[in-house]
Amino acid sequence: MTHAVLLPPYFAHGGGQHNRVISAMYDRLLATAVVPHRFDFSSVEEHAAQADTVAQIEACDGPVLLIGYSFGAAVAAAITHPAVVGWALIAPALVVPQFVSPASPLRPPAQPPVAADPRPKLVVIAERDAWFGADVIDPLVAGWVACEQQTVPSADHFFAATTNDVADRAVTWAVAHAPSRCDGAAMTAAR
Numbered sequence: 001m002t003h004a005v006l007l008p009p010y011f012a013h014g015g016g017q018h019n020r021v022i023s024a025m026y027d028r029l030l031a032t033a034v035v036p037h038r039f040d041f042s043s044v045e046e047h048a049a050q051a052d053t054v055a056q057i058e059a060c061d062g063p064v065l066l067i068g069y070s071f072g073a074a075v076a077a078a079i080t081h082p083a084v085v086g087w088a089l090i091a092p093a094l095v096v097p098q099f100v101s102p103a104s105p106l107r108p109p110a111q112p113p114v115a116a117d118p119r120p121k122l123v124v125i126a127e128r129d130a131w132f133g134a135d136v137i138d139p140l141v142a143g144w145v146a147c148e149q150q151t152v153p154s155a156d157h158f159f160a161a162t163t164n165d166v167a168d169r170a171v172t173w174a175v176a177h178a179p180s181r182c183d184g185a186a187m188t189a190a191r
Contacts, residue, residue, distance in 0.1 A: 033175070067090070077114045085119060121146055153165075
């Protein structure tokens with residue numbers, strides 16, 4: 001059985017496990033063979049959020065897909081736990097937005113651990129994202145291994161009018177990348 005651990009956006013700005021995007025993905029996954037799990041981070045400190053995520057991964061009894069949104073996507077990009085079979089990163093907060101402006105151009109941060117990992121990745125951006133749009137994210141993920149990029153047309157960072165579109169994209173990808181029973185056995189034998 002494949003699990004999907006859903007990582008919420010920054011809770012200090014209204015994010016959490018019941019965020020509209022996280023809830024839409026959770027509800028759609030319930031109708032698939034992928035078992036969804038959602039939770040709230042105990043802290044906005046990235047290290048603590050990563051520890052929370054690893055605990056969620058280790059509580060699952062099979063392969064795990066990490067699906068993160070905004071802050072949750074940045075947290076997911078730092079985790080290469082052996083149980084993880086892929087990552088879907090929605091509007092990933094891979095750089096601190098207040099430092100991206102014409103007066104202070106983007107200086108690419110260090111690549112997260114998933115960048116060179118051969119396991120599959122999906123990066124979904126919102127066409128009109130004021131913080132993490134194509135102009136910011138495309139150069140950051142251009143060299144990532146096994147990475148598919150998609151853009152949600154007319155969407156802003158919050159996917160207010162496009163929640164269904166982004167949820168459908170993430171869930172379709174998750175179902176397509178959930179290992180079969182044979183793949184799971186092979187993955188366990190390879191460890």
